[in-house]
Amino acid sequence: MSNSIILIKMYQEMLRIRTVEEKIADKYPEGEMRCPVHLSIGQEAIAVGVCNTLKVSDCVLGNHRSHAHYLAKGGDLYQMLAEIYGRIDGCSRGRGGSMYLVDLQVNFLGSVPIVASSIPVATGVAWAEKLKHTGQITAVFFGEAALEEGVTHEALNFAALNKLPIIYVCENNLYSVYTHLKFRQPPRSISNLVKGYSVTVFTGDGNDVINVYETAKQAVEKIEKGEGPVFIELATYRWREHCGPNFDNNIGYRTEAEFQKWKKTDPLKKLRKYLLDQKLISEPELILMAKSLNINIELLFQKAKSSPKTGELLTENNVYAKT
Amino acid sequence: MQKPRLLTYAAAINEAIDQSMDADPAVIVIGEGVPDPKGIFGTTSGLMKKYGPKRVFDMPVSENGMTGVCIGASLRGIRPILVHQRVDFSLLSFDQLINNGAKWYFMFGSQQSVPLLVRVIIGRGWGQGPAHAQSLQALFAHIPGLRVIMPATPRDAKGLTASAIRDNNPVISLEHRWVHQIKGQVPEKLYYEPLGKAKVLQRGTDLTVAATSYEVIEALAVAQALKSKGINIEVIDIRSLKPFDESTILNSVAKTKRLLLVDTGWLSYGITGEIITRIVEKLFKQLKCAPRRIGLPDIPVPSSSALTKDFYPNTRTITRAILEMLGENIAIAAQMFQDLDNEAHDVPHAEFTGPF
Numbered sequence: 001m002s003n004s005i006i007l008i009k010m011y012q013e014m015l016r017i018r019t020v021e022e023k024i025a026d027k028y029p030e031g032e033m034r035c036p037v038h039l040s041i042g043q044e045a046i047a048v049g050v051c052n053t054l055k056v057s058d059c060v061l062g063n064h065r066s067h068a069h070y071l072a073k074g075g076d077l078y079q080m081l082a083e084i085y086g087r088i089d090g091c092s093r094g095r096g097g098s099m100y101l102v103d104l105q106v107n108f109l110g111s112v113p114i115v116a117s118s119i120p121v122a123t124g125v126a127w128a129e130k131l132k133h134t135g136q137i138t139a140v141f142f143g144e145a146a147l148e149e150g151v152t153h154e155a156l157n158f159a160a161l162n163k164l165p166i167i168y169v170c171e172n173n174l175y176s177v178y179t180h181l182k183f184r185q186p187p188r189s190i191s192n193l194v195k196g197y198s199v200t201v202f203t204g205d206g207n208d209v210i211n212v213y214e215t216a217k218q219a220v221e222k223i224e225k226g227e228g229p230v231f232i233e234l235a236t237y238r239w240r241e242h243c244g245p246n247f248d249n250n251i252g253y254r255t256e257a258e259f260q261k262w263k264k265t266d267p268l269k270k271l272r273k274y275l276l277d278q279k280l281i282s283e284p285e286l287i288l289m290a291k292s293l294n295i296n297i298e299l300l301f302q303k304a305k306s307s308p309k310t311g312e313l314l315t316e317n318n319v320y321a322k323t
Numbered sequence: 324m325q326k327p328r329l330l331t332y333a334a335a336i337n338e339a340i341d342q343s344m345d346a347d348p349a350v351i352v353i354g355e356g357v358p359d360p361k362g363i364f365g366t367t368s369g370l371m372k373k374y375g376p377k378r379v380f381d382m383p384v385s386e387n388g389m390t391g392v393c394i395g396a397s398l399r400g401i402r403p404i405l406v407h408q409r410v411d412f413s414l415l416s417f418d419q420l421i422n423n424g425a426k427w428y429f430m431f432g433s434q435q436s437v438p439l440l441v442r443v444i445i446g447r448g449w450g451q452g453p454a455h456a457q458s459l460q461a462l463f464a465h466i467p468g469l470r471v472i473m474p475a476t477p478r479d480a481k482g483l484t485a486s487a488i489r490d491n492n493p494v495i496s497l498e499h500r501w502v503h504q505i506k507g508q509v510p511e512k513l514y515y516e517p518l519g520k521a522k523v524l525q526r527g528t529d530l531t532v533a534a535t536s537y538e539v540i541e542a543l544a545v546a547q548a549l550k551s552k553g554i555n556i557e558v559i560d561i562r563s564l565k566p567f568d569e570s571t572i573l574n575s576v577a578k579t580k581r582l583l584l585v586d587t588g589w590l591s592y593g594i595t596g597e598i599i600t601r602i603v604e605k606l607f608k609q610l611k612c613a614p615r616r617i618g619l620p621d622i623p624v625p626s627s628s629a630l631t632k633d634f635y636p637n638t639r640t641i642t643r644a645i646l647e648m649l650g651e652n653i654a655i656a657a658q659m660f661q662d663l664d665n666e667a668h669d670v671p672h673a674e675f676t677g678p679f
Contacts, residue, residue: 090432093432096431100430102434109398109435110435118423120387120389120391123395124391124395127395128398128399131377131401132399151418155391157385319429319467320492321428322491
């Protein structure tokens with residue numbers, strides 16, 4: 001069983017991500033974050049559980065909904081906020097916004113907004129690390145809709161063929177924008193489909209961070225033994241609208257009842273209860289943790305908001321690297 | 324004196340890759356058919372034997388996925404050369420190439436670059452038809468973040484390919500399969516032709532012909548034939564579409580006052596219109612006549628040689644346009660290039676018996 005230090009660390013990281021994103025939602029109507037935001041509230045356990053099994057030197061790539069992945073890998077919060085506010089201090093110098101996160105200090109190599117588009121790129125990263133014999137592992141996060149993109153299958157095929165050191169993390173939250181999985185894929189499991197590529201497949205509860213962590217650890221062990229790629233399908237649920245700060249259970253594509261059912265499986269609540277039941281942490285300690293996180297995060301929001309706007313004069317030099 | 328060293332264009336590419344791999348262990352080459360017995364028209368033959376399966380790869384028939392894989396590898400210190408035997412195959416890879424490859428450096432704040440060479444073979448002839456014989460340089464050249472080159476001569480095939488491998492950005496190199504077997508002088512050592520520089524191949528004062536790829540060969544033949552008639556054509560090999568060397572063409576047209584563009588691709592929204600616009604914007608008042616352009620009609624490339632007969636420009640088409648622009652009698656065009664009447668128009672040379 002996971003030790004208490006890692007459990008408390010994971011709780012703190014999930015709470016940090018939740019607090020950051022709730023603040024984004026709160027402040028979004030101010031009109032200062034002038035870019036789309038895809039919040040991962042409700043899905044924090046997957047990012048945190050997986051990233052806690054990785055080393056700083058391991059690489060992670062994400063997608064349009066990657067605040068959680070970026071932060072869980074250790075990405076700099078101030079730079080992420082500055083990016084969302086369109087500031088020069090942003091991790092992508094304000095050129096990308098919320099969907100284009102990068103922090104090379106911690107090998108978060110990038111998140112891109114086209115569904116499945118980062119999957120072959122991550123596969124290429126894993127291939128390079130294998131060619132270089134670095135022993136580094138790559139993880140890539142994507143939603144279940146990525147299985148509808150041909151490029152995912154191309155990447156899985158190549159990764160299996162070459163036994164690449166990569167974890168494919170499928171966050172199955174049932175919806176692509178407003179469209180339920182049942183309207184997009186036939187009634188068969190994604191896991192069975194992927195097994196056909198001769199890739200190791202694990203499935204699990206994506207809202208149970210301990211389960212995610214233990215599953216990812218197994219994946220890492222298999223990869224370290226040279227057994228090739230692992231695909232993990234994790235069930236979860238996005239609480240808020242596809243893009244933006246609001247709840248949207250009223251607009252007709254899903255029901256309030258469905259949301260409430262999933263909300264009961266809130267990954268934070270689950271781990272919090274476990275920590276308290278096992279007496280690994282006390283109520284006052286949890287309150288203190290939340291308070292201190294809140295203060296620190298609020299300060300970084302203020303810092304990002306008051307940081308200089310990007311006045312970069314864009315030229316070809318920003319588009320092409322020097323040789 | 325030493326005899327000039329002659330190599331085919333294909334051998335020159337092969338040598339550029341070979342010497343670049345020798346110079347930099349990060350360079351790898353991958354593509355459908357790269358290590359196969361045909362070796363991409365000979366351009367990759369022998370590399371597997373020399374560098375082995377850790378640097379020379381065949382690949383699954385997954386153009387988009389493998390382009391993404393190459394982009395990912397390039398972010399981690401590998402310098403891939405990705406080869407498509409037909410440009411038409413590369414259309415499958417446009418998400419990776421345009422959304423990721425071309426933008427990675429820009430969209431993540433100029434921190435990581437994508438040193439990737441994508442070689443695509445363009446061409447014509449032997450009935451390859453609508454989706455196997457396109458010239459899609461304009462599509463690539465439209466995209467900020469890509470570099471686009473079209474080497475026409477063996478010398479440039481080596482020098483530009485070497486520069487493209489060394490460049491830290493995604494470069495698309497379009498090779499016309501009708502130039503693969505043309506021989507020319509190629510220096511033995513590894514050398515680098517600058518990306519983004521056009522080249523004046525023949526000096527002249529009466530009219531400037533700027534051409535791409537195989538049309539450079541055609542334009543040169545025309546210019547040489549017209550010399551004996553007292554007409555002096557300046558021939559420019561455009562070589563690089565992105566970055567584009569405006570000044571070489573501007574300087575030439577400032578002298579000749581007349582500009583004709585010849586491209587292997589379609590006219591609409593293409594290379595010729597773009598270059599003419601740039602020149603007209605700057606030299607409008609100096610021009611003695613309206614610039615003209617020659618390319619393909621807005622019709623997919625047909626297969627039957629009965630249909631391709633008048634589809635492509637040839638030396639006569641180019642000659643006629645030049646004579647018209649100079650106000651000369653166009654009747655002499657019909658008397659020139661008599662061989663055209665006897666030669667098959669759908670093969671690169673008389674010995675070719677197909678298929679590609």
